[in-house]
Each structure stands twice: as structure tokens, then as C-alpha cells.
Amino acid sequence: MSGVRVAVIGLGAMGLPMAAHLAGEFPVTAFDVDAERRADAVSRGAAEATTPAGAAADADVVLLAVRDQQQVEAALFGPDGVASSLRPGAVVVLTSTVGPQAARDTAARLPDHRLVDAPVSGGPTRAGCGDLLVVVGADAEALAVAGPVLDRLASTCTVVGPNPGDGQALKAINQLLAGVHIAAAAEAVALARGIGLDPAAVVAALGKGAASSFVLSDRGPRMVEAYADGAEVRSRLDIFVKDMGIVSELARESRVPTPLASAAHQLYLLGEQAGLGAADDSAVVTVLSPKGR
Amino acid sequence: MSGVRVAVIGLGAMGLPMAAHLAGEFPVTAFDVDAERRADAVSRGAAEATTPAGAAADADVVLLAVRDQQQVEAALFGPDGVASSLRPGAVVVLTSTVGPQAARDTAARLPDHRLVDAPVSGGPTRAGCGDLLVVVGADAEALAVAGPVLDRLASTCTVVGPNPGDGQALKAINQLLAGVHIAAAAEAVALARGIGLDPAAVVAALGKGAASSFVLSDRGPRMVEAYADGAEVRSRLDIFVKDMGIVSELARESRVPTPLASAAHQLYLLGEQAGLGAADDSAVVTVLSPKGR
Structure with a gap:
């Protein structure tokens, strides 16, 4: 030791x-x-x-x-x-x-x-x-x-x-991207479902081209599960309520518009209001298109 | 032949x-x-x-x-x-x-x-x-x-x-993700610049983790170039004005909220209004934080 x-x-x-x-x-x-x-x-x-x-x-x-x-x-x-x-x-x-x-x-x-x-x-x-x-x-x-x-x-x-703060600054940019990518994957899965495509097939088909991201490969299948039994909790949704709040504050202080990060923050807040704060963050998809509909 | x-x-x-x-x-x-x-x-x-x-x-x-x-x-x-x-x-x-x-x-x-x-x-x-x-x-x-x-x-x-239409449906989902990912990369680069990080170093550091995407690796370096000499035109910005319009119409018709895709559409429209329609789509970053500022 x-x-x-x-x-x-x-x-x-x-x-x-x-x-x-x-x-x-x-x-x-x-x-x-x-x-x-x-x-x-x-x-x-x-x-x-x-x-x-x-x-x-x-x-x-x-x-x-x-x-x-x-x-x-x-x-x-x-x-x-x-x-x-x-x-x-x-x-x-x-x-x-x-x-x-x-x-x-x-x-x-x-x-x-x-x-x-x-x-x-x-x-x-x-x-x-x-x-x-x-x-x-x-x-x-x-x-x-x-x-x-x-x-x-x-x-x-x-x-x-x-x-101190230098690590947090880079982490905030990381969370901006990850948080927006999760919300984008949710929109993709919800819209695919809305227009009659099979979301699992869409996630698989788009996993390698211009639409690909770590998040789409990781959260996409869990969003499909969210409509079945619900995904196992690997990362809580309310973590992104907190982290997109940090991003929004940084953006406001530095006078940089971040409309997508703001929209993603709102989606996580809606998820928390819907009782999903302790659920896996992939559950944010059910805010856009509810289970059973 | x-x-x-x-x-x-x-x-x-x-x-x-x-x-x-x-x-x-x-x-x-x-x-x-x-x-x-x-x-x-x-x-x-x-x-x-x-x-x-x-x-x-x-x-x-x-x-x-x-x-x-x-x-x-x-x-x-x-x-x-x-x-x-x-x-x-x-x-x-x-x-x-x-x-x-x-x-x-x-x-x-x-x-x-x-x-x-x-x-x-x-x-x-x-x-x-x-x-x-x-x-x-x-x-x-x-x-x-x-x-x-x-x-x-x-x-x-x-x-x-x-x-006919089945291919277009999947392509629209592809464009939703790519269009949002480009706008997200723009926010990440603009915010990194706004809080005093080196955007090129940020793009490189985040290229493999939870924030990674095809778009971040492909467009991130071109966004950094957009602040220098401007990136070579590989894909015109106004293509995404059109394609995010298609996404918005599909979402509206199928009653699925897509707040991030809508915000991205607005950013491409702002880019077009700023005279960047025929520029490389990576130039959208300059809408968020203008060159020289």
C-alpha cells in the first residue's frame, strides 16, 4: 500500500x-x-x-x-x-x-x-x-x-x-455538448416515433454517419427502453438540471448566446417537474412524447 | 460499360x-x-x-x-x-x-x-x-x-x-441530429472562447468522451478556422435552413415538440440573414460570437 x-x-x-x-x-x-x-x-x-x-x-x-x-x-x-x-x-x-x-x-x-x-x-x-x-x-x-x-x-x-476553476470550465463545455446531445437524441427518437419509423432501427441506422455521437449510441437504446420497462438508472436526470444551470450561468456572465443549451435546460426542468429527477436521464424522451401515446 | x-x-x-x-x-x-x-x-x-x-x-x-x-x-x-x-x-x-x-x-x-x-x-x-x-x-x-x-x-x-417518403423520413431524423449537433458545437466553441479557454484545445480534449460526435470532430476545427481565414465551403449553411425547415414541418404535423431543432433552425436563419447562406455551415459560430470580438 x-x-x-x-x-x-x-x-x-x-x-x-x-x-x-x-x-x-x-x-x-x-x-x-x-x-x-x-x-x-x-x-x-x-x-x-x-x-x-x-x-x-x-x-x-x-x-x-x-x-x-x-x-x-x-x-x-x-x-x-x-x-x-x-x-x-x-x-x-x-x-x-x-x-x-x-x-x-x-x-x-x-x-x-x-x-x-x-x-x-x-x-x-x-x-x-x-x-x-x-x-x-x-x-x-x-x-x-x-x-x-x-x-x-x-x-x-x-x-x-x-x-481552481480551470477544470470546471472545460467540464462545463463538456456538459453543454453532452446535455444538448441527449436532448437531441430524445427529439430524434420522439420524432421518429411520431412519424411512424421504428426508433430502434433509426438509432441503429444513424449510429455511424453524420448524425453519430457517443450519446446517440449510449442513450438512444435506453430511450427506446424508456418506452418499454424504463432504463436502469446510470446517470440521474437531475444532474443535467444542475449542470445545464451551470452552463447557462457561464453563458450569461460571458454574454454568449446559447439557445440550444437553454432549450435543453428547460427540457430537463420539465423532466424534473414530471417526477423524473431521479430517473435515468434518457427518460427525458418521455417529456416530448409520453409513454402510451 | x-x-x-x-x-x-x-x-x-x-x-x-x-x-x-x-x-x-x-x-x-x-x-x-x-x-x-x-x-x-x-x-x-x-x-x-x-x-x-x-x-x-x-x-x-x-x-x-x-x-x-x-x-x-x-x-x-x-x-x-x-x-x-x-x-x-x-x-x-x-x-x-x-x-x-x-x-x-x-x-x-x-x-x-x-x-x-x-x-x-x-x-x-x-x-x-x-x-x-x-x-x-x-x-x-x-x-x-x-x-x-x-x-x-x-x-x-x-x-x-x-x-416514396420512407427514405426522406429517415433523412429528416439524420438532419435533425446533424443540424442540432452543429449548432451545439458552435455554442461550445463560442462559449469556450467567451470564458477564455482555447477553442482548438477544447475541441481536441472533448473529441473522445461523452461530448464526442462526428460533427464535433468534423466541424469543430472548421469553426476555429472560421475565426481565422474562414473555412473552405464543404456544405453550405443554407442547406440547413432548408433541412431544419423540413424537420420543423414534420414535427409540427406529428405534434412532437422539438425545441432544440427549432432553436437550431433559428440560428441557421440568423446566419442566412447575416449573409452567410453560401458560407460553410461551420460559419454559424460567428452568429453567436462575432469575429474580432
Whole structure:
């Protein structure tokens, strides 16, 4: 085992498999507000802490894998937060997608420690086998500490720039494209169905030409399933409510019109209003053309 | 040379390379309203006709490669149109993207002949080497006549159904996705530029993950060029004004909401209003964030 001691805060769809995979190489102490998730982490090789401060107390690298900026703030600066127990020289790795400004603000509130801005993508399965894509904003000193942990998690690690927020900026552009592509695939499947084509055949036929995308190949078949039994939840719809909100805010601040990203954001909001927030994001297709119609 | 005699009507960006490639296997007679385009076709192995009727008079297969339904009607039913000289048993192959209803209407106006609905995609370079994607609506009898011609043009030929309009329906879904993906790539490049990232680096970094698409890899670098010298015209922007119009009409008729396709249509209209109709479609990025700003 390596000497780097790791704390993982947040044991959800991404945090739990990351904690388990990290525990194969490092001593890991894990925290989640949910005791059942903590027990899952223990069964997969981690030690348990009952507060963020407890998890971070001995750690060289504290990895945050929570849902949004509100949870980041609670984990770091709330009661028994990480900030209250962080050792000198320890670094905080932020894997959540929160937007550039939130990453910069968080770094500013940790003046005595370095923040590695490192939003991840790839989903739970890839999180469990070190096959994530990570886009990083961090300086060389922070990377010297956090590097072994990022290497364990990522198959592709792109350092965008030296500052917190740089990784979030690239991740936001990634989410703009992925979020629009999912909504476009939904429109394609719904319209194919509406004009009497077989959606599964359409997805297969268009998978290699000018219309092809990772999303069409990945979500297209799940959208077809959404009309049958519903697709297994691999990535929650409300993640894109949050992430397209980050995109919209960036676009507004930089005065760049993004009408498609805005329309996609509205579709995810409609999906959430329809009770699909915790469903697989492919369920957004049923907003456009409901099941049974 | 095969015994199938071919007429090609329309010698634009797609028609000219198709005529030249067909002339390598079949006797081809070519027509365009522009005498210079006809001379180009002659220099590439075709015979020339000065009217559509003249081109079609001896043909077994009449291939229409004109821009839109208005040109289809002029070529078939206008003065000296194809319909006035079409031989018994000859078939008309419609390679233009005009929408399902226009293809059905056209077939209905040719009661004594078969229409092969066969919209193509792939662009001029692939048109010149038999590497097109063709989606077909035609019955077995029509395909028996037109098959050798389609085989010469296409690397992938998908027969969607037996009726004219079936090929157009699938092509419309293809264009929905491609048109939205181009607009999404434009938003990604414009926003990356707006928040201070290097757009070329962003396009390269996102080319393999969840954000990847054929369009991002193909148009992304041309959008970066659009801010330098402007990209070479491979596919005109006003093609997507037409094709997203077809998508919008289909969506309206079938009562399926397609907010992203509509937003993309508006962006192409804005591009056309800005004088970019004949520019490469990647120039749509300059509508969102103008050159020099």
C-alpha cells in the first residue's frame, strides 16, 4: 500500500465506486451522511468516519464526491467539516461539477490549503475501475500530492490550467455538448416515433454517419427502453438540471448566446417537474412524447 | 460499360461528382441550367443535354440532384421537363432532401413511372468516389432498375421501406441530429472562447468522451478556422435552413415538440440573414460570437 492517506467524502453513485477502487491502493477513510452507504464502503475495503472532520483528520488527500456546491460547503465548512481538521500540507480534490466560480470561491475559503479542481466524468462503472476522464485545474505543487490519487482514478487526465476553476470550465463545455446531445437524441427518437419509423432501427441506422455521437449510441437504446420497462438508472436526470444551470450561468456572465443549451435546460426542468429527477436521464424522451401515446 | 443509361439532372456540389463517378460505369447524359457546369460534366466523361427532357429521353434511370423541391418540380414538370420525355419503364431517383410529403406528392404526379426516394449524405468528396450514405424508400421493382446506380454511388444503402417518403423520413431524423449537433458545437466553441479557454484545445480534449460526435470532430476545427481565414465551403449553411425547415414541418404535423431543432433552425436563419447562406455551415459560430470580438 502507498503511504498516501485518502479521505473520500460523499459515497453516492460516483463516490462509492471511487472509494472502493482507491482502497485497493491507499488507506481510505470514507464518510457519507447515510450510514448504509458508509457500511457499503467498509465492506469494500475502506475505514469509516462518522463526520467529514473525522474522515479528513489523518488524510493527505481529501476527495470530495458530493452532488453540488451546497453539499461541498456543508462538507468543508459545516459543523464537523473538513476545514476544521485538515492537516498542514493536505490537499482537497473537488471531483463534483459545481462551475468555475464556485471552485474559485471554495479555494479562496481554504487559504492555508491547496484545492485541486478535478471534475470527473464517465459514470459509476468506469469510476469503479479507474477509467474516468478527469479535467484538472491545479498547480504543480498540488498535483505532486494529489497526482497518485488522480492516476488511480483516471484513464485520461487533462490538466487545463494551474488554477481552481480551470477544470470546471472545460467540464462545463463538456456538459453543454453532452446535455444538448441527449436532448437531441430524445427529439430524434420522439420524432421518429411520431412519424411512424421504428426508433430502434433509426438509432441503429444513424449510429455511424453524420448524425453519430457517443450519446446517440449510449442513450438512444435506453430511450427506446424508456418506452418499454424504463432504463436502469446510470446517470440521474437531475444532474443535467444542475449542470445545464451551470452552463447557462457561464453563458450569461460571458454574454454568449446559447439557445440550444437553454432549450435543453428547460427540457430537463420539465423532466424534473414530471417526477423524473431521479430517473435515468434518457427518460427525458418521455417529456416530448409520453409513454402510451 | 453497363447497359443502364443514366441521366443526371443538377450538377451542383453533389450532382457533378455523382455524374462523374457514374460516368465511369454507365453512359451518362447530364443537365444543369448553368452551361459551365454542363461543360465540367462533359470534361469528366458525361454527354451533355440542354434540357431536362433531352437528358431523360434515352435514360433508364433519371437521377435528380437538385437543391430543393422547387427545383425538383421545375426539372420534372416545368417546360422541357423530364416528365415530358420519360421512357416506359424508366425510373426517377430523387437524391435531394425535400421531406416525406414532397416525395409522396412527386411520386403521385408520375403515375406511369416509379420514383425511388433516395436522399444521400456524405458531401462532395464522398460523392465523387462512391462512398455516400443513401436511405431509400422504394419497392423491389423500382430497385431492380435503379439498384446498379445506387450501388455505384453508395457505400451504405439502407432501404427504409417500400414507399416514396420512407427514405426522406429517415433523412429528416439524420438532419435533425446533424443540424442540432452543429449548432451545439458552435455554442461550445463560442462559449469556450467567451470564458477564455482555447477553442482548438477544447475541441481536441472533448473529441473522445461523452461530448464526442462526428460533427464535433468534423466541424469543430472548421469553426476555429472560421475565426481565422474562414473555412473552405464543404456544405453550405443554407442547406440547413432548408433541412431544419423540413424537420420543423414534420414535427409540427406529428405534434412532437422539438425545441432544440427549432432553436437550431433559428440560428441557421440568423446566419442566412447575416449573409452567410453560401458560407460553410461551420460559419454559424460567428452568429453567436462575432469575429474580432
